[in-house]
Amino acid sequence: MTFSITIECYRILSIYFCLSVILSETTFPHYRSPGLEREKPLFCCNAAFILGSIAVFPLLKQSKCEKYRKQIKITESIHSSASLGHVTEEPMSAQRFGAGIWHFATYLDRYATDGYGAPRSVIEAIDLAGQVKDLSVVDINYPFFGGDFSNAQVKEALDRNKLGVIGITPEIYTREFVKGSFTNPDAGVRRRAHELVTEACDQVRYFGADYVKLWPGQDGWDYPFQVDYGTLWKHSLDGVGRLASENPDLKFVIEYKPREPRVRMSFGSVARTLLGIEKIGLPNVGILLDFGHAIMGGESAADSAQLAIDYGRLFGMDVNDNYRSWDDDLVAGSLHPIEIFEFFYVLRKNNWEGVWQLDQFPFREDSIATANHAIDFLKAAAKGLDALDVDALKEAQSRHDAISGLKIAQKALFGAM
Ligand code: FE
Ligand code: FE
Numbered sequence: 001m002t003f004s005i006t007i008e009c010y011r012i013l014s015i016y017f018c019l020s021v022i023l024s025e026t027t028f029p030h031y032r033s034p035g036l037e038r039e040k041p042l043f044c045c046n047a048a049f050i051l052g053s054i055a056v057f058p059l060l061k062q063s064k065c066e067k068y069r070k071q072i073k074i075t076e077s078i079h080s081s082a083s084l085g086h087v088t089e090e091p092m093s094a095q096r097f098g099a100g101i102w103h104f105a106t107y108l109d110r111y112a113t114d115g116y117g118a119p120r121s122v123i124e125a126i127d128l129a130g131q132v133k134d135l136s137v138v139d140i141n142y143p144f145f146g147g148d149f150s151n152a153q154v155k156e157a158l159d160r161n162k163l164g165v166i167g168i169t170p171e172i173y174t175r176e177f178v179k180g181s182f183t184n185p186d187a188g189v190r191r192r193a194h195e196l197v198t199e200a201c202d203q204v205r206y207f208g209a210d211y212v213k214l215w216p217g218q219d220g221w222d223y224p225f226q227v228d229y230g231t232l233w234k235h236s237l238d239g240v241g242r243l244a245s246e247n248p249d250l251k252f253v254i255e256y257k258p259r260e261p262r263v264r265m266s267f268g269s270v271a272r273t274l275l276g277i278e279k280i281g282l283p284n285v286g287i288l289l290d291f292g293h294a295i296m297g298g299e300s301a302a303d304s305a306q307l308a309i310d311y312g313r314l315f316g317m318d319v320n321d322n323y324r325s326w327d328d329d330l331v332a333g334s335l336h337p338i339e340i341f342e343f344f345y346v347l348r349k350n351n352w353e354g355v356w357q358l359d360q361f362p363f364r365e366d367s368i369a370t371a372n373h374a375i376d377f378l379k380a381a382a383k384g385l386d387a388l389d390v391d392a393l394k395e396a397q398s399r400h401d402a403i404s405g406l407k408i409a410q411k412a413l414f415g416a417m
Contacts, residue, residue: 097358097378098166098355098357099135099358100139102361104124104125104368105120105145105146116363116364120146121144121146122141122154122157123146123147125146126138126154130163131368132368132372134379136163136355137163137164137355139213140154140165140168141168141169142199165209167204168203168204168213169200170213172214172217172218173217177193177218180232180235181218181219182236183220193239197214205249211251211253212250213255213288214243214255215257216239216266220232221262236266237279240276240280245282250284252286253285253315255293256287256290256293277311278311286313287308287313288315289318291318291332292318292327292328292329292359293327295336296324300339305317305346305347305352315354319340319359321340330360332378334377337377337413341381342409344356345385383416385412387415392408393408396408
């Protein structure tokens with residue numbers, strides 16, 4: 001930076017002295033002639049600057065090249081990150097569907113403290129997931145719930161149900177981490193979070209999963225004056241950055257969410273999470289965009305997806321639905337079908353080829369029927385994308401014509417159902 005400012009100053013001064021020589025030689029020859037001796041120091045000074053600028057010219061060129069080289073590097077890094085997020089030049093292949101394994105578990109809340117059903121183990125949950133039509137992969141919590149199972153036992157259950165693993169979600173949001181995982185005020189607890197995620201990294205390698213999913217749900221605050229925001233954000237980035245640099249062979253996805261369980265979460269929006277990821281500056285950290293988290297945070301999920309794709313950081317996604325005030329995790333498409341359809345349109349428009357993954361919590365519903373119903377909707381949405389008159393839509397969008405755009409999208413989606 002300082003170097004380029006020096007060069008720029010040198011260039012301006014050189015131009016000034018060149019002009020002064022030319023002017024004194026041509027426009028005002030009489031001015032120099034009578035007192036050549038007196039003008040000698042100025043003439044020498046001018047000559048020195050002209051020679052100097054000739055010498056500086058290659059450096060100047062080199063400095064400009066460096067600048068462009070840096071720009072090219074940034075562009076290349078964005079493109080290589082984009083490939084991590086499955087953005088390709090090719091049209092989409094057959095769509096794969098996945099689900100968080102917790103979709104098939106049973107739940108507690110602060111009212112039904114005895115649970116909404118008998119407890120299930122991860123093995124039982126996998127066996128239920130295996131009964132869903134067209135489910136290819138699951139995201140598995142680590143440590144495994146409902147018993148002390150070995151990797152081999154879990155693998156055996158997955159194999160008999162013909163399921164792969166897309167991600168491992170280390171439980172950095174349980175009792176031990178109620179005051180935060182990466183941002184816990186106790187350095188010992190932060191270290192423990194690091195160790196737990198490091199163990200999850202080995203699970204990702206064992207199961208050949210796509211990524212470690214980071215959901216730091218307890219990293220945040222509840223009250224004004226509770227935390228120092230700068231320290232909290234620094235700890236968030238240090239925690240993720242250290243893991244990503246120690247495990248360059250793996251991808252890490254941050255699933256942002258505005259609130260719950262913390263009233264304010266550190267990674268709370270697409271923009272904040274992207275800012276953090278860019279600050280970390282490593283190619284193996286990306287976003288898992290949960291449609292429900294985006295809309296409960298007041299975002300347009302389609303716009304959030306485009307932003308994350310533009311920065312080469314959309315590594316994964318979840319779908320579900322909610323009434324926008326809370327993370328209800330209802331069936332995908334049950335409340336906001338046209339918005340979720342636009343979200344899928346943006347993914348296809350960018351040739352984003354990741355798994356369409358369910359993150360639903362069927363508290364009172366049958367988990368298999370709920371997953372099947374959601375996947376039927378997702379398939380209809382995929383058919384709707386095939387039927388979409390993309391040229392007409394682009395033409396309508398070029399004029400920001402809301403009604404024409406909506407008509408085209410509604411005809412495609414509802415016609416496919
Ligand atoms: Fe999710
Ligand atoms: Fe959620």
